[in-house]
Amino acid sequence: MNKKRFIFVYLFFDIVAAICTWMLFFVYRKYNVDVHLFEQNFSVSVLNDIKFYIGLFAFPLYWLVLHTFTGIYKKTTGRSRLKELETTFVVTLIGVLIFFFAFILDDIVNDYSDYWKYFLLLFSLQFIFTYFPRLIITSIINRKIQTGKIGFNTILIGCDTLAMNTYKSIIKDNVHTGTYMVGYVKPSLDDEDVFIDELPCLGQIDDLSDIVQKYDIEELIIAVQNGHRKHIETIITMLGDIHDRKIDLKLIPQSQDFLVGLVKTSSVLVEPLISISPAYLPEWQRYTKRLLDILFSLLAIILLLPVYIFLAIGIKRSSPGPILYSQERIGYRGKPFKILKFRSMYVDAEQGVPQLSSKEDKRITPFGRFMRKVRLDETPQFFNVLLGDMSIVGPRPERQYYIDQIVKKAPYYKLLLNIKPGITSWGQVKFGYAENVDQMVERLKWDILYLENMSIQMDIKILIYTFLIVLKRKGT
Numbered sequence: 234m235n236k237k238r239f240i241f242v243y244l245f246f247d248i249v250a251a252i253c254t255w256m257l258f259f260v261y262r263k264y265n266v267d268v269h270l271f272e273q274n275f276s277v278s279v280l281n282d283i284k285f286y287i288g289l290f291a292f293p294l295y296w297l298v299l300h301t302f303t304g305i306y307k308k309t310t311g312r313s314r315l316k317e318l319e320t321t322f323v324v325t326l327i328g329v330l331i332f333f334f335a336f337i338l339d340d341i342v343n344d345y346s347d348y349w350k351y352f353l354l355l356f357s358l359q360f361i362f363t364y365f366p367r368l369i370i371t372s373i374i375n376r377k378i379q380t381g382k383i384g385f386n387t388i389l390i391g392c393d394t395l396a397m398n399t400y401k402s403i404i405k406d407n408v409h410t411g412t413y414m415v416g417y418v419k420p421s422l423d424d425e426d427v428f429i430d431e432l433p434c435l436g437q438i439d440d441l442s443d444i445v446q447k448y449d450i451e452e453l454i455i456a457v458q459n460g461h462r463k464h465i466e467t468i469i470t471m472l473g474d475i476h477d478r479k480i481d482l483k484l485i486p487q488s489q490d491f492l493v494g495l496v497k498t499s500s501v502l503v504e505p506l507i508s509i510s511p512a513y514l515p516e517w518q519r520y521t522k523r524l525l526d527i528l529f530s531l532l533a534i535i536l537l538l539p540v541y542i543f544l545a546i547g548i549k550r551s552s553p554g555p556i557l558y559s560q561e562r563i564g565y566r567g568k569p570f571k572i573l574k575f576r577s578m579y580v581d582a583e584q585g586v587p588q589l590s591s592k593e594d595k596r597i598t599p600f601g602r603f604m605r606k607v608r609l610d611e612t613p614q615f616f617n618v619l620l621g622d623m624s625i626v627g628p629r630p631e632r633q634y635y636i637d638q639i640v641k642k643a644p645y646y647k648l649l650l651n652i653k654p655g656i657t658s659w660g661q662v663k664f665g666y667a668e669n670v671d672q673m674v675e676r677l678k679w680d681i682l683y684l685e686n687m688s689i690q691m692d693i694k695i696l697i698y699t700f701l702i703v704l705k706r707k708g709t
Contacts, residue, residue, distance in 0.1 A: 239309035242370055247300060250362035251293035258355050259285055265347060296359075299328045304516020310383060312371050321364045329356045378411035385481075386449050388435065389417040390468065391456035392426045399456040399485050400432065415448050420457055441471045445480065452481040470644040514687050521689055526625050530615040537612055544575050544609060551600035554580035557613060562630035565653045570622040572630060573613035577601025587634045589668055607703050614656045626692040627655025628680035631673070638670045643677055648684060657699040659683040659691075 263282075300306065303324050333352055377383040389400055396417065403412050416433040418441060419426065428434065435444045444450065455465060469482065514522065545556045558576040561569050582596035590597060590605075597605065604610040617623040623630070628649045631639070639646045660679040667673040683691065 239370075239374065240306050243306060243309060243367065244297065246366035246370065247296060247363060248293045250359065250366065251296045252289060253362050254355070254358040255288045255292040257358055258351075259288060261354060262351065265350070295332065296328060296363075299324060302517050302520050307516055310374055310378065310385075312374070314368060314371055314375070317367055317371050318364065321367060322360065325356060325360045325363060329359060381411065384411045384413035385451045386415050387412045387452040387454060388415055388444065388448070388450050389432070389454050389456055390420065390438070392417055392419050392428050392434075393458065394427060395458055395485065396456040397427045397431070399454065400428075403454070412452065415450065418444065438467055438471075441468060450480065452483065454483050454485065456485045467644065470647055518687075518689055522624065522692065525689070525692075526618050529625055530618040533612070533615050534619075537615075540609065540612070544604065547600045547603075548576055548598075551598045552579050561632065562654070563633055563636055563650070564622050564630055565650065567650050569633075570617070570620075570630075572623075573617055575604055575610045575613060577604050577610045587632055589635075590666070608699075611656055618656065622653070624653040624655045626657055626695050627653050628658050628683065629661060630654035635670065635673065639673050639677070642670070643674050645681065646677055649677075649680055652684065652687070657695060659695055662695055662698045662702065 303320070305320065305324070329352065333355065337348070337351055337355075374383065387403075389396055389403075391399070400414065400417075403414060414432060416435040417428055418435055419437050421437065426434070435448070445453075453468070455468065465484070548554075548556050555576060558574045558578075559571040560574070562572045564570045577598060578590075578594075578596045578601055579598060601610065614623055618625060636646065658680055659682060660676040663679045664672070664676040667676050683695075
């Protein structure tokens with residue numbers, strides 16, 4: 234299945250929609266000011282206007298950026314037509330409002346009622362030209378899914394009676410979902426196996442990462458009894474190691490899942506499933522988070538310049554050695570990077586095996602202790618944010634040496650590598666600095682909680698609490 238082709242089709246028709254909207258809207262604005270437009274030389278009034286050609290380029294670009302920002306091109310298959318209508322309506326409304334207030338309010342008009350005409354016309358044209366091609370494309374794609382021309386490679390995890398019933402239900406609904414069942418994975422070697430001659434066994438859970446890569450899997454369905462749900466943690470952790478693909482992870486619900494409202498579905502014809510695939514941030518929030526990271530870091534660096542000078546002098550007077558200190562940390566998708574700090578320890582304080590600092594650590598200089606207390610030693614990391622290695626808010630990055638130890642006790646730590654590390658974090662706010670691996674594991678629960686509750690609002694709350702900690706000098 235060529236997903237890139239579908240993305241291109243959506244992009245092409247969105248560009249055509251924006252061009253058609255701009256041309257008709259531009260002509261109407263001209264006509265509204267001069268009703269004799271078509272009686273005169275049309276090319277002089279419209280085609281010779283440089284604004285017309287600027288709009289032909291800028292208007293489609295504006296909508297492509299806005300649609301990309303909202304994640305409309307992220308998933309082009311299996312989209313609901315009702316959801317398509319809702320999304321297109323909301324994005325068009327927001328986009329037209331922004332464009333209207335930015336560029337149209339200073340137009341020449343006969344009276345103020347013209348503004349309403351402009352707004353309604355611009356919204357109607359953009360919505361109609363955008364939505365109806367999408368409706369047709371989505372209907373065609375969904376039809377291909379229903380007829381089996383488009384399918385999604387799927388693995389069933391489980392091999393008992395529940396798994397068999399799930400398999401039969403999926404086969405019955407295959408005409409609606411496009412699910413192509415590649416095989417099944419056994420939770421453990423000793424489990425009862427009812428799939429003899431029904432489905433090929435691809436291996437056990439320990440082999441899951443390799444199986445997903447080998448068979449180009451797009452969806453995992455966990456069909457295990459309550460006693461085996463402990464495997465979910467292992468499965469999610471393994472999927473966290475696969476950074477180059479998005480896997481939809483679904484769970485067959487038990488009775489209590491229906492009662493507590495965990496079962497959500499948009500279709501009335503297919504098996505209800507619990508989606509537990511981590512979608513950390515909506516696309517628009519992900520772009521917004523990055524934009525705010527850049528703006529906040531630039532502002533912070535400018536405002537902190539006098540502080541940087543003061544700290545540089547203090548570090549030099551406190552002990553001989555460089556002002557800045559860099560150390561390799563593991564960041565997004567397991568990529569190493571050099572984290573920047575103001576040096577708070579004596580030179581060559583760490584020899585041989587890596588060591589964590591503590592409150593009474595004699596390696597810390599007197600001035601370094603002050604910096605750590607108010608967390609000013611971390612402020613050069615705003616440059617790491619600008620470089621794209623870090624975010625303002627996110628789990629603190631660790632060295633590979635400590636990650637290896639943490640993973641032995643809490644394998645799900647690897648999930649944190651699916652987002653950028655941060656200067657401050659929920660774990661830092663709630664727990665503070667960790668002095669050993671056990672404390673790192675204890676702090677981990679707050680970072681995992683952040684992972685499942687990521688939002689711009691949450692980042693703002695964490696920043697506020699971080700600022701209060703700095704003012705109260707509660708840092709380690």
